[in-house]
Amino acid sequence: MTIDNIKEILGASYIVGEEWKDREVHTACGSDMMSDVLAFMKDQSVLLTGLCNLQVIRTCEMMDIICIVFVRGKLPDDAMINMAKEKEIAILSTGHRMFSACGVLYEKGLTGGPTYRE
Amino acid sequence: MSDTITMTYEVPADDFTRAGEASSNVKSKLKKMGVDPDIIxxxxxxxxxxxxxxxxxxxxxxxxxxxxxxxxxxxxKDQGPGIENIELAMQAGYSTAPDNIRTLGFGAGMGLPNMKKYSDEMNIESVLGVGTTVTMKVKMFE
Known part of the structure; x- marks a missing residue:
């Protein structure tokens, strides 16, 4: 699946990074707690979140996540947009709520990676 | 010429928007040095x-x-209040962060467990009212 596929499936719009639309994504996670996101290191390429602050972009930078989807129509501010451009992280915004956004993507084949084990 | 590079960063107090600048800087330096992406x-x-x-x-x-x-x-290294019970602080889910921090996406009690998880060695020295020093080591090769 590509970033552009996600945009189409979620009826989302690009805030940053339409030029990276063909980049491949493999797994996703949905969370408003950044430490939960940081707990799973491997192969996450998309973050769906309702949290909208600069640390969302920072978290994705540390994790090498290449696409953020803001749910419930949330929109980033200029500082977030500038940081995302600098770090080459695409940002989408969708009107879906978190549960349905994750569900629709899962149904189309985007999974969440392995189950957590202590 | 020494094979060791040392960098020092000041972490500003109470400026949540700037948190992560030092880590970001280290990340780009390691990338430029060609270090393995998983290690970075x-x-x-x-x-x-x-x-x-x-x-x-x-x-x-x-x-x-x-x-x-x-x-x-x-x-x-910080001159903060210190950690009262390190064993408890290391437990996943235990947090003393105020509620406003949770609304910012942190304070889930995963910070120290994540730090331990991703470092090959971690040591915490903390004195109440004096401060805390956390030392972490990550090996260049797994």
């Missing part, structure tokens, strides 16, 4: 969680990063 991610996440902790709990502090051919060592 381990260092970045461990240091970023530490940096966030310093902003939330300790009014900032300093971070020394020492890069040698064998390992990356991070020494995070």
């Amino acid at each position: 991610r381990k260092v970045s996440i461990a240091m970023y969680e530490g940096e966030i902790n310093m902003v939330i709990h300790a009014c900032g502090g300093t971070i020394d990063v020492i890069i040698s051919p064998e390992e990356i060592e991070m020494i995070l």
